[in-house]
Amino acid sequence: EYANIDYEREERTGVPEVIYCAGKTAGQVRGIVQNMREHGQKHILGTRCSREKYEAAREVCPELEYDEMSQIMVYQPEPFPLNRGKILVACAGTSDLPVAREAAQTARFLGNEVEEVCDVGVAGIHRLFARLDIIESASVIVAVAGMEGALASVIGGLTDKPVIAVPTSVGYGANLGGMTALLAMLNSCASGTSVVNIDNGFGAGYMAHSINCLTGKREEDK
Amino acid sequence: EYANIDYEREERTGVPEVIYCAGKTAGQVRGIVQNMREHGQKHILGTRCSREKYEAAREVCPELEYDEMSQIMVYQPEPFPLNRGKILVACAGTSDLPVAREAAQTARFLGNEVEEVCDVGVAGIHRLFARLDIIESASVIVAVAGMEGALASVIGGLTDKPVIAVPTSVGYGANLGGMTALLAMLNSCASGTSVVNIDNGFGAGYMAHSINCLTGKREEDK
Amino acid sequence: EYANIDYEREERTGVPEVIYCAGKTAGQVRGIVQNMREHGQKHILGTRCSREKYEAAREVCPELEYDEMSQIMVYQPEPFPLNRGKILVACAGTSDLPVAREAAQTARFLGNEVEEVCDVGVAGIHRLFARLDIIESASVIVAVAGMEGALASVIGGLTDKPVIAVPTSVGYGANLGGMTALLAMLNSCASGTSVVNIDNGFGAGYMAHSINCLTGKREEDK
Amino acid sequence: EYANIDYEREERTGVPEVIYCAGKTAGQVRGIVQNMREHGQKHILGTRCSREKYEAAREVCPELEYDEMSQIMVYQPEPFPLNRGKILVACAGTSDLPVAREAAQTARFLGNEVEEVCDVGVAGIHRLFARLDIIESASVIVAVAGMEGALASVIGGLTDKPVIAVPTSVGYGANLGGMTALLAMLNSCASGTSVVNIDNGFGAGYMAHSINCLTGKREEDK
Amino acid sequence: EYANIDYEREERTGVPEVIYCAGKTAGQVRGIVQNMREHGQKHILGTRCSREKYEAAREVCPELEYDEMSQIMVYQPEPFPLNRGKILVACAGTSDLPVAREAAQTARFLGNEVEEVCDVGVAGIHRLFARLDIIESASVIVAVAGMEGALASVIGGLTDKPVIAVPTSVGYGANLGGMTALLAMLNSCASGTSVVNIDNGFGAGYMAHSINCLTGKREEDK
Amino acid sequence: EYANIDYEREERTGVPEVIYCAGKTAGQVRGIVQNMREHGQKHILGTRCSREKYEAAREVCPELEYDEMSQIMVYQPEPFPLNRGKILVACAGTSDLPVAREAAQTARFLGNEVEEVCDVGVAGIHRLFARLDIIESASVIVAVAGMEGALASVIGGLTDKPVIAVPTSVGYGANLGGMTALLAMLNSCASGTSVVNIDNGFGAGYMAHSINCLTGKREEDK
Amino acid sequence: EYANIDYEREERTGVPEVIYCAGKTAGQVRGIVQNMREHGQKHILGTRCSREKYEAAREVCPELEYDEMSQIMVYQPEPFPLNRGKILVACAGTSDLPVAREAAQTARFLGNEVEEVCDVGVAGIHRLFARLDIIESASVIVAVAGMEGALASVIGGLTDKPVIAVPTSVGYGANLGGMTALLAMLNSCASGTSVVNIDNGFGAGYMAHSINCLTGKREEDK
Amino acid sequence: EYANIDYEREERTGVPEVIYCAGKTAGQVRGIVQNMREHGQKHILGTRCSREKYEAAREVCPELEYDEMSQIMVYQPEPFPLNRGKILVACAGTSDLPVAREAAQTARFLGNEVEEVCDVGVAGIHRLFARLDIIESASVIVAVAGMEGALASVIGGLTDKPVIAVPTSVGYGANLGGMTALLAMLNSCASGTSVVNIDNGFGAGYMAHSINCLTGKREEDK
Ligand SMILES: Nc1ncnc2c1ncn2[C@@H]1O[C@H](COP(=O)(O)O)[C@@H](O)[C@H]1O
Numbered sequence A, B, C, D, E, F, G, H: 001e002y003a004n005i006d007y008e009r010e011e012r013t014g015v016p017e018v019i020y021c022a023g024k025t026a027g028q029v030r031g032i033v034q035n036m037r038e039h040g041q042k043h044i045l046g047t048r049c050s051r052e053k054y055e056a057a058r059e060v061c062p063e064l065e066y067d068e069m070s071q072i073m074v075y076q077p078e079p080f081p082l083n084r085g086k087i088l089v090a091c092a093g094t095s096d097l098p099v100a101r102e103a104a105q106t107a108r109f110l111g112n113e114v115e116e117v118c119d120v121g122v123a124g125i126h127r128l129f130a131r132l133d134i135i136e137s138a139s140v141i142v143a144v145a146g147m148e149g150a151l152a153s154v155i156g157g158l159t160d161k162p163v164i165a166v167p168t169s170v171g172y173g174a175n176l177g178g179m180t181a182l183l184a185m186l187n188s189c190a191s192g193t194s195v196v197n198i199d200n201g202f203g204a205g206y207m208a209h210s211i212n213c214l215t216g217k218r219e220e221d222k
């Protein structure tokens, strides 16, 4: 009675309903996983999932796997087919890593090859230039940064690929909990950039996947 | 001396530097157009261009064309090759039309087939459902809305295609000049949505193009 | 000396003073309940009441009942007469449930038949359309949603009944603790909607009751 | 092509689509009026309508009437049936009058008896108490106030009827264009109050009507 | 070395430097009290003082007294002479009491007769009218309220005495931590009102004293 | 019908209702003045009054006088009795002068001796120290400043008299239309300061008068 | 009487009082210039000066010179001695030019060699790298940028020289009138950067001068 | 893999990469220190470092020293050469001390003589005037203040040296977590002031050093 799972979503949008665990009790998360299994869902993704909620869910679905850094749990006996294009997730600093990883893990779950590049913020811009080849080879780029969020603009100015900018709440004071990076990214002077909510690695990974789908499936290559 | 045009941008990102006319005098706009012509640029796009600035620019480039509603001027003797996928631009109300048209014209200039659907806001949601087929046939969707910006979420929930949400400043009072629609779109409960700046039709059209490029060029079909 | 209870309020507005427990100590809550009992009050409603405060109050009023999810405690040996119309409380997601329940429990206490519909957010809008009949049969609708709060607009566009929109603080980042949903609901493009404070389930339930009173009392039917 | 009129809205919600003229050109307003007449619509209401736009519309619909203060134009050969209950519109100061009138005219158009009380702000609270009888006799109350918006709370504490609070942008400095009154009204310590957007007289009048409908139609009395 | 006490302040402004304990360690508070005693200061007032910090200070100044509700500690072997006028501290709700008490205790320490009236918020305005005589007899009024802060306006409209308005952080959601009450009070339509910081009972008590000094000292009466 | 003048206000608060002309048409201002004269009011004060509105009012009350800089009009054949204390109005820069003058003229109208000191901002603090004698001799001080508003704190630290701080909208960018000065003044580290709305010279002059009344009337001296 | 010029400022801070013309009438500007001439001031700088105010001032000081783009007027028969170091003013886009020029002209007036580099925003970052030698040769750098203001971070990461960041109001929507660039610059991940107010070219030029003074005077070289 | 240390930064900017420990685990901090030692880095500075993280790092670098108040850890067997000029760090109140100390320790680490003056806020301005000689003798001044942040303006008005203003989060209510002091400092009416992020003692110390470098190295004196 506390949930009303959208079983048709996979059909409608290609992706099953994802469990956003942050606002739910451990009991509710377990209940939803059980319910999804009982309805024969083959793909389960839980985000913002504490280890304790994961443990609760594993009681009814022992095959669930868990990634500490991204707080993501996954059940996927038959993975989705791989998209042809590659996704790059770049992050500005060590503290942005959990958000970047959430994006990467989400995209991987949905059927994408994902490369991660960490700690390439603009305070030492040569570190980014040393990775230009990876930028070139990706179909879509996710740029994760807190503080002033300049990474998205700099990457946006270097490439013709779509860039998904993810502001993070990393920083203090006038970072306003991430609003500063968010606003900066929305005002990027580089074209071909769009933005998701603060710390929303999940949303960025999903959007990147949804774009990458346009490159077709790898298996269709053959 | 007032401009430093980035002639390598077309090579680097596939798109030439675009002239944002709002912050420039008519004289500066004309000067930049002249300079670009002298450097042999084959594609000129000017946005936020008043008729008066357009007239000034036409003195040095008589082939420039102008679209009143979107405030866009274009010079393009040899159009860009067409992308295979189609872009849909949907807008919530009549007052959102100038922003929607800016997105559509930008994407057309860059080499995309664009369909426009107007006045399908959620206050009469059946008007949107009557167009589900167009949504299905597009590769990328641009959703333009002011006030509470709910159109983006509703479209996002109906499709598996990437949605670029464009908040507009349409409304008054607690719309906060568009910030309300912007914030709402960033919090969309529908996945596969990312957001550009308020009234930034250009940015949305550009992003949609950059995504649509992943579908390949039509001429390559043959 | 810390409280100055408004014993005439039931006469003036039809409803006794309600105890907002959040800002009071357990001792103060108990003292107020005791005082109200001593003044012969027949209806006691306490909101935002932790279990600990409820336990304290039960020492002086053992008949008090408690609902965990809505954090509401109630003493009501002789219920208020029932209003003729029905109230519908609809909520967007599982995490909005405590606020929705607070609205429902408040309205029930005041003498209303209340129906609850949960997890019908616009990311899967068919779940809402499946309940159109309940919407039709209600006199007043309370729409509870966090994130971008689009549920209120969508319901508002589907019905001619007054809609009370309740923004919740569910979400993160640019949800600004619920301000985003609040602002969005205030800008609803659907008419016939008005808004209460963030997470204010009590206020919505009260307002819905106050509107529903216009339908008359059921006992007067006969 | 710039509008997509929702002709089924009257059937769905009892009220035809209303023309919000502020964001439209005079030509667009005239075009929409003409289109509505051609579709046989018997009720036309235009809000935020400058005299110039009204004049344009009158060219295609000479029976249109105009009220300067509320900026409302109306065409209604066959008025809607009257609701049984009465609506009171109270405003705090002379400068709030245009918003109050917009609420009153909207409610009258939709089929309600409306009483107006002006300049009863809390700086001279006896002026309000002198009108308690009118408050008593209404079914719904619209309270319009700028600056600190305290009128809504004071009325809310005096009555058991639903109160629709309308903040106005009247004031300066820390009134923040009406946000202060809006926020204050949302935090009203008096229950039974809900709020619409700043300066949104139309929305308040509409909501009041939608509530007042629950009192039944007068003609049904007989 | 962590403090630089302003020993001349009593001479300059009639009041010694007050210890704001919130930002200091227990050790620092004790050190400052000791230092003041060693310099022969006869009046010590500490605000925002937790019981733990008070205990630390009492080690070096056993005569210090403590008031739990207002979090104030006081050492004053020879009280200041009494001002002739009386100060009234009125508060809207039970939860505003700590702030009101801080104002009252500060004013008492500085040499004023203070009357306190609690829980007279505008939701039950007759409770305020029942105290009009106390309002009449005061020289200065401190009005303490959270939520929409309307109490200050209502009192301001009823009296010709200066009103010091103190917004509190009591409330939730769109109360914005007290900013809503603060803004509302600054926009009061009643003249003769000025405002101090959110929850700043100390500042209000001090300002009321500084105004009340203009009535002269009682001892001078004779 | 557009105004509801509070004729009892002079009796209740010692001051007649003041006409805030900004939100009224020239016709309404004239009508209110006429009405007040017809009711025998002996004191008329109009603030925020453009010359054009003044001219309209003079048609029905030729004795009205006008001060350009403060935008104040006054009719006062029999001035109020003078308060014993003196009021000082100090302003930080030349651009703050209109607000400072509004405060001074309001206080003079209400029966106070007022001294004005201009352009003593903290960038050249010796200019303020050169006037310490005037500060000493006043009963109440009004401190008017824009930008960072530091003048209020500096004066507050130098005197034991109550200080009314008036933030102005003077400045640009991060002055946020005066909000910065307002917030700074509310956080003044100097005690004995309270604050009125941005640019509210009227409110400050009124508050200063209301405080200065506590010094008694001069005529009573004899 | 409207100004109180700080004639000792040149002695105290090495720089005479600067006339901020924006908040003053043409008559006041002329009066201040005349007064300064009469007091024998040898250096006059007026900022935010419209051509019309300049013309008024020239009536009393014909040697005044005017620069249209920066809106600066200057009188300086005997220039200040030159500082040894060089100042670089870099700006991101053509629309930032007026602010950049205000910084440059201010610094030149105060005795500095200034180099200007325009239109080197991060959307085409190679344009900045092409000027690394000029960055190397400067003692202080002023970085002027609107929108997301990333230029300051990128320059800061490339140099060991102090960087003064000037946010501009260039942009629209979520640029919030320059607040976005301001906040972004304050959160710069590159060290050695500090920030002045939005559009405050004057303040940046002054700060750069004040820093550059530490390099000593050129004439002292010999 | 979680860090990508910028070993060339010392060469590029004269200062090695600094470890911002707040967003990192104790394990990550230890790993980075170890890595830097292995790369032969001779200067290690860690800021926002809890004692627990320091202990972890000391396991791999026993020579690390720790300062509790500033939360700074330092490893520096061979200190940087001293700059000729002196830096003054002045702070307004005892609670601002940790931020002031962070600035002082950072500047000392980078090779500067630093003087500290504490508790000289403007509420007792004579305390500041008593230190004018120290202000005179410094090359650069760091002014640290919370609440209304007026200290920066007052110092700025007294000196011709560059002032780095550091707003702190000290205060409550309308201090908005330090935003008020930040905004006030950005609007300082005293020229020669620029601002860093809230509580950013590190940034201020770094900027002061970067400015002080222009005075040359002491060893070069000989
Ligand atoms: N980490 C996340 N951040 C934002 N949205 C999410 C996240 N994880 C899941 N979601 C969305 O939240 C929806 C579930 O909300 P609920 O019905 O409350 O479980 C899913 O359909 C997802 O689209």
Ligand SMILES: Nc1ncnc2c1ncn2[C@@H]1O[C@H](COP(=O)(O)O)[C@@H](O)[C@H]1O
Residues within 6 Å of the ligand: B092, B093, B094, B095, B119, B121, B123, C189, C190, C191, D017, D018, D019, D020, D021, D047, D048, D200, D202, D203
């Ligand atoms: N004054 C008003 N304020 C807010 N909304 C309005 C107003 N007048 C009309 N509306 C709404 O605006 C909608 C029309 O928007 P549009 O499609 O842009 O014409 C109508 O359906 C009304 O519900």
Ligand SMILES: Nc1ncnc2c1ncn2[C@@H]1O[C@H](COP(=O)(O)O)[C@@H](O)[C@H]1O
Residues within 6 Å of the ligand: D092, D093, D094, D095, D119, D123, E189, E190, E191, F017, F018, F019, F020, F021, F023, F047, F048, F200, F202, F203
């Ligand atoms: N300049 C002013 N700023 C703020 N409030 C004012 C001003 N002048 C007059 N008022 C107040 O505005 C009230 C009149 O509002 P109204 O009823 O709209 O005329 C008066 O009672 C005054 O207390």
Ligand SMILES: Nc1ncnc2c1ncn2[C@@H]1O[C@H](COP(=O)(O)O)[C@@H](O)[C@H]1O
Residues within 6 Å of the ligand: F092, F093, F094, F095, F119, F123, G017, G018, G019, G020, G021, G047, G048, G200, G202, G203, H189, H190, H191
């Ligand atoms: N463009 C500017 N932006 C900010 N402050 C300025 C500007 N020009 C001058 N100022 C400052 O404004 C002060 C003058 O203010 P005022 O006393 O009103 O003339 C001068 O001392 C300057 O420090």
Ligand SMILES: [Mg+2]
Residues within 6 Å of the ligand: A092, A093, A094, A119, A121, H004, H005
């Ligand atoms: Mg790093």
Ligand SMILES: [Mg+2]
Residues within 6 Å of the ligand: A004, A005, C092, C093, C094, C119, C121
């Ligand atoms: Mg769900």
Ligand SMILES: [Mg+2]
Residues within 6 Å of the ligand: D093, D094, D119, F004, F005
């Ligand atoms: Mg009035």
Ligand SMILES: [Mg+2]
Residues within 6 Å of the ligand: C003, C004, C005, E092, E093, E094, E119
């Ligand atoms: Mg109460």
Ligand SMILES: [Mg+2]
Residues within 6 Å of the ligand: F093, F094, F119, G004, G005
């Ligand atoms: Mg000046």
Ligand SMILES: [Mg+2]
Residues within 6 Å of the ligand: B004, B005, G092, G093, G094, G119
């Ligand atoms: Mg450019």
Ligand SMILES: [Mg+2]
Residues within 6 Å of the ligand: G155, G156, G157, G158, G159, G160, G161, G190, G191, G192, H013
């Ligand atoms: Mg650097």
Ligand SMILES: [Mg+2]
Residues within 6 Å of the ligand: E004, E005, H092, H093, H094, H119
């Ligand atoms: Mg101190």
